[in-house]
Amino acid sequence: MKKILLIFVLILSTTIQAQSYKFKISGTIKSDKEKTPIEAATIHLEKEKDSTVLSYTISDDKGFFSLEGKVYSKKVKLFISFIGMDEYSKPIILTKDANIDLGTIALKEESNLLNEVVIKSRAPITIKKDTLEFNVKSFKTKKDANVEDLLKKLPGVEVDEQGQITVNGKAVNKILVNGKPFFGNDPTIATKNLTKEIIEKVQITDTKSKSEAFSGEKGDANNKTINLTIKEENNKGWFGRVAAGGGTDERYEAATIVNRFDNNTRFSVLAGTNNINSPGFSFGEITKMFGNSNNVSFFGNGQFSVGGRNFGGGQGIITSRTGGATYADEYGNGVDLNANYFYSGSNSENLNRSNREYTVQVQDQNNPGQTRELRYFTNSNSNSTTENDNHSFDTDLDIEIDSTFLINVTPRFTFNDRSSSFTQSDESLDENRVLTNRFTSSAVSNAEAKNFQNTIDITKRFGSKGGFIKASITNQIDQTEGEDFNNSTIETFGTNANTEIRDQKTDITSDLNGFRTRLSYRQPIIAKKLFVNLNYRYRIDERTRVESTFDFDNTTQDFTNFNTDLSTNFTFNDITKTPLVGITYDTKSFNLDFDIGQTMRTLENQDILRPNLSLNKDFNNVTIDANMRYRFPSKARVYIGYNLDNNAPGITQLQPFTDVSNPSNIVSGNPNLKPSQDHRIFANFNKYNWQKRTGFFFWGGANFINNQIVNKTTIGDDLVRTTTYVNADGIYSYYGGGSYNRGIKLDSASTFNIRTGLRFNGSKSINILNEIENVTKTNSITPRIGFEFNWKKKIVITPNYEVAFTNTRFNVNNIADQNFTRHSLRIRTRTNVPKKLEWRNDIRYTFNPNVIGFNRSAWFWNSTLAYSILKDKGTITLKAYDVLNQNTNAQRSVVGNYIEDSESTVLQQYFMLGFSWKFNSLGKKGEVRNYDFD
Template sequence: MKKALIIIALISSVALNAQSYKFSITGKIVSEKEKTPIEAATIHLEKEKDSSIVSYTISDDKGSFSLEGKSFHKKAKLFISFIGMDNYTKVISLDKTPNLNLGTISLKEQSNLLNEVVIKSRAPITIKKDTLEFNVKSFKTRKDANVEDLLKKLPGVEVDEEGKITVNGKPVNKILVNGKPFFGNDPTITTTNLAKEIIEKVQITDTKSKSEAFSGEKGDANNKTINLTIKKENNKGWFGRVSAGGGTDDRYEGATMVNRFDNNTRFSVLASANNINSPGFSFGEIQKMFGNGSGVWFGGNGSFGVGGRNFGGGSGIITSKTAGATYADEYKKGFDVNADYFYSGSNSKDVSRNNREYTLPDRRYFTNSNSNSDNENHNHSFNAELDIEIDSTFLINVNPSFVFNRRESIFNRFEESLDENQVLTNEFSSSSFSKFDAKNFQNTIDITKRFGKKGSFIKASIENQVDQSDGEDFNNSTINIFGTNPSSEIRDQKSIVDNDLNSIRSRISYRIPLIANKLFIDTKYRFRRDERTNIESTFDFENTTQDYTSFNTDLSTNFTYNDITKTPSIDLVYNVKKWRFNFEVGQVNRTLENIDLLRPNLSLEKDFNNITLDGTFRYSFDSKASVYLNYSLDNNAPSINQLQPFSDVTNPSNIITGNPNLQPSQTHRVYANFNKYNWQKRTGFFFYMGGSLTNNQIVSKTSIDDNLVRTSTYDNADGVYDFWSGTTYNKNVKLDSITTINFRLGARLNGNRSVNILNNVDNIAETFSVTPNFGFSFNWNKIVSIEPRYDITFSKTSYNVNSFLDQEFTSHRLRIRTKTNFPKKLEWRNDVNYTYNPNVIGFNQSAWFWNSTLAYSILNDKATITLKAYDVLNQNTNARRVATSNYIEDSESTVLQQYFMLGFSWKFNSLGQKGKIRDYDMHF
């Protein structure tokens, strides 16, 4: 019986292949009137039976095209379309003319343009100047697909496991809905919450600010914006999601988001709470809502922080809660408003340990440290955006924001230093408690005015910022120095801190056209003034008064610091269809002033004058490929802490003093990229490389005595550099109508040279690493999806002082993501990570990390019951090794342990016809 089934399957396969028809259709497209080639015309082949897409491509800069593929149907209909031209159609008999040369095809100007008749294009892809547009109907997805599922189907678009989107290798940093922000332009919130069925078109362009778009300037060629156009009949109603879960070890999570669309009016709210190191929403959802003025950092383990809040990753255990709302409306034509409020609270607990091996010119020594922390953060933020279009040539943008932050922190640390014979030399322990309140207000006003039709404009911007931070810090520390001259110092202190910042930034530019809409001279002037007031009053504990009453001058500060920068510049800009070029030269005039009220002898004033350069070049070979080049020369002045000859003795084992003789650093940067996408073969290639060379780099200069007590200052060093390069190649293969494979092959290369000075000897470390990677995604009939990826990193660090300490690291990472939908309502997802680093000493060298989720759809697929297993094998770790110019560090910290969670989620969507809301039932 089994043999018979195999024979039948083979016969069926042969029969199907015998009925498939390979085809190759070529030709050249020109305009009927001028007889000039038409570039970027869309050529697509449809099944005659149901109008579904068989294959498509676009014409090159010579108007030529080649359409290849195979079909199981004898006849198909060929369409050729271009904006402003009448369509060309032809029925093709694939069984009779597999190789068809159509010769020269002339398209004439659309005859119905003057009659204001709108014809909706059936082409899957349309190129309009600098905009790439996809017709959503041409790309099939599962029934309940969201925008992220749709984007994964578009040629040249990649969506990784974290939701990061790239187009031909370039990141998407903004997503709009009908040309307007949705939750602060955040890509991830839009892609995961909007249903594909309401989208009509997906448009992709270079990212532009509103002022750049209004003035007609070219956008950022290295970042992309996606605009989703919603069908008019689907622009009114409610949609969102509600989810909750509880698990072992008292783990829990809950999140909800509700959105209301009413044509031009939009209102959304979200809230979440959990203790599983998750913000409840994506990074983008939080960061974009919170505003661009907040501090942002990313950790190597997937964690991130926004405005003092820490989320995600494997470091520490984090309990978080969030709530927010956003509102957008167009009160009348030319007056748009966007506003949002966001609250976030988090508690983070972490225990970590670090082992370091330091290399000195004449010896080695070691440090071992342990620390634990408990941080509590509460943030409130409000952001608004007003766009006022006075007339078609005059635009005003106003962006105010306000942030209030309250944080409390408990931190304990113990560190010991040992000489090269592992003899204990000194030890330091400290415990601290701090409580701070911080307020931040910012407001930016942009004004853009266009003149005439030759591309002339004037732009002005002014931004002010006011920061106020105050709080208390209690510190208790002990340092013990052993050896021939042992000593001990105990501190019990309280510090009252009051820091303020008043900043104003302004810029103005005027564009003078030399050749209308092609060649320009931009004259620019930038001014910035930052005034910082830092008052830190430290008091020692007095046994007689049993209070902190003894003022400690050495650990106190009271100064006002001004940083004033004036930068006039001139920019030559040339823009044509194929290429664009600009080169800017400016003069940076910078003054640093410091008035020290506690130590008048440390007051100083420094002037720094330097040239700044910036040049870019971009060339588009055709609609498939482009190259981008950039060079810049930047100058960075030392900070006041690096300049002021004040000795910071907060940590008695590491005393730091500024150097007033420092010079500003000069950094040369270069960057280049090349990308190409073949629409016919569905292959994409992206290559990038860049680097920087810094002279007068500000580096640390440290002296270490026999007791391993460090005394540090700063100095200038030349020849500090870094470089990076990478390439990716992907190819989409459609095996049949239900099976596709997308191959991805790439590599990254990094190198750097760092310098620091130890005991008056330059200590130089050179690091080089290369990381090849390979992966693919296999999808079969919307039932099975497998996405493996493998990375291996080879890294070598060389030292100029002690070459025998040269290090070579090799690390491996394998990630496998799978998804099955069988039976139809049951979805099983797995995310398996394997890491191996044999060079880590004293910690786990390898680990498997496996998360698994079962999800069962109920209530007509509106709701889902989930069972999640986190770290199935209970091997989660974040051990890592870092090599620098003077030490090698192994570290490890607290990670979230294994848990199992049962959850429930419900999605609702009532987006219906314009002006009408469909009824729906709510079930739990």
């Protein structure tokens, strides 16, 4: 029997091998008219039978291309395309180990340029000046794929576990749909809720503001924008999804999104609620089955924000509620409107405990001029609940007066209602672990905040050489009202034992009136290449803050005794004027921007309660902003920048007011502080080799700060701290890293990807304790490696491993250096056997050998089964969260002069059964379209 089985396996493997064709097709592409090499032409190979894309690449700067791989189709067809040229095609019959050299291929100028007939490109990738365009139909995904699934298939594009997108290592900070925002500038709503089936093209460019795009300026080289173009036939109709689920431990989730597209008119609404730490509007019920992954990681804290919107505002387990609507339309010629409303509400509960070990140097009272080591310990336990409701409304209105004149108006309004309760117990122990002092507190707070901000951008181009004049005006109004109730007890033990009880109410009002403007003028010296820039920036922020604290009066049984020491009443003005002059040199491959100016800043503070503490300070400093970008002929890009900023001290750091609200740490300002000087340098380099499917990305930067404002603290024998602020030199931080990605095509349907990388960072910080300068230097390096094996979309296995090494050194000799190691392993799997059943697993293991007092290691396993029904319009899911019931977020950190071990509440094990249904009437027949290229 074993022999028969062995013979059968050998015959089967021989048959499979006989059906595969290994090939290498190469050639050089030139223009027929000018005989010059054509760079970035797209070359792709299709099955002759059903036009399935088998492989693709682009030509290099010499016009050369090489297409390699293995397919199971003998008859194939080669296509070559380039903007402005006629498409070239050639049928090819493959043989085993085919090595085909096509020699020189001449492309002719497009014959349809003067005709009305538009021929749509079939190429998987097209490069148009500064835009990289992908043809969606060329990239295989599962049938139920959303945009995020699609982006993961595009070369050079990566989507991490939080949904953050990078293109060749550069972050994507904006996603547009047909050139317009979708629910504001929140990328995740578009990527997780729009399905691949309605998208025709994915276009990637450097991020630009409306004004920059209109004036023809270069965009942000460090950030990317993705524009999703809807198929013309799919741009009218309704589509959306509804999903709900319930599980053990009273866990639940529900969400819906409904979209109406009608050419230029677009309207969408969404709503959701859950108690599993999820934003609530994600429909990736398999890939995003557990909400924001920060909240399930070993170091998460249950707090998250999406697209700049804050969810929870607390830690631990969060119950969230979301709702919103977006509307976009065009009115006549040149008027474009986009409006968004969004509501986010949440309740959170969290228990936190932490242990700290302090080591400081103090003056030895028995030996003048000598120091001694002081070690003490603190233990802290807290319990908090928070309720937060946030409403935001924003509008983006473009008015194009003519082809040279644009006005952009963006008003935004936000209303926030927040309430919280908090209990805390802290205790300090001396080096013999004898209790020295104890602080217990319970607090309740309520606050309402309103914010209005409006920006008007005016851009006017003149001439044909690239000149323009721009003006930007922004006004901002913030209003906050609230009240805090605090009941606390402070106990000091030892020879001077003392107990202080506080029972207080504080009424708080805070207002901000801000105005800022920027004027820009660009004069061309060499048409569209060399420019002189003149800029002027002005900003004024006027803040008023009143905190009126009242002690409880036992006689009146009310909070009627005004406490001057714990109250404030002041008006603070921050005025900044910055004239700048600079140059810009811009060509296809090289860009240089250099600006230098003078920042003149005035800080004015009028203290109503303490007139003697009012102050007026002027600061004048040079500011520099320089950036250089270069694009090599090999398509590699390098970006280098330098900035010099001067940061004035804050009002609380300058004003010599003594803050005694925390009796264990009394803080006062220093009116003699100088502004800090921050020198920032940064650089990155990236290259993607289309021929070999490899990508490189390196980045690095450093900050060097003089006159950094640091804490100066005195600690007494009772462990009570008195803190002020001073300037210090020599503080720095640095960061950097690199990544290498390699895609290996095993055959036309199977791939193996390798991802390796390394991050490093370090810093030097200073604080002064009992007149002794404490210097802490921290260095960290984190190598990582990951793989992805994809077998015909039926089995996908993705393991990733990283280890972080951290070293912290102190200048005080008797404080031992600290070394920490953290190991992280993550394995994700997906199987689609049978076709309608999808099984996903997410397994993570973390080991913290240096943590004391908490779990050092834990396995974290999530699993989901999803079965498609109703012709793939419906999906039944069974989720298992934290299968092994080991989720934890214990961690150790080194901050300044202490080591801390901490952990807080995390979401525990649950199982959930869910159902989702999608509908789609886009297109002529209204059916759901599924593109499957298996």
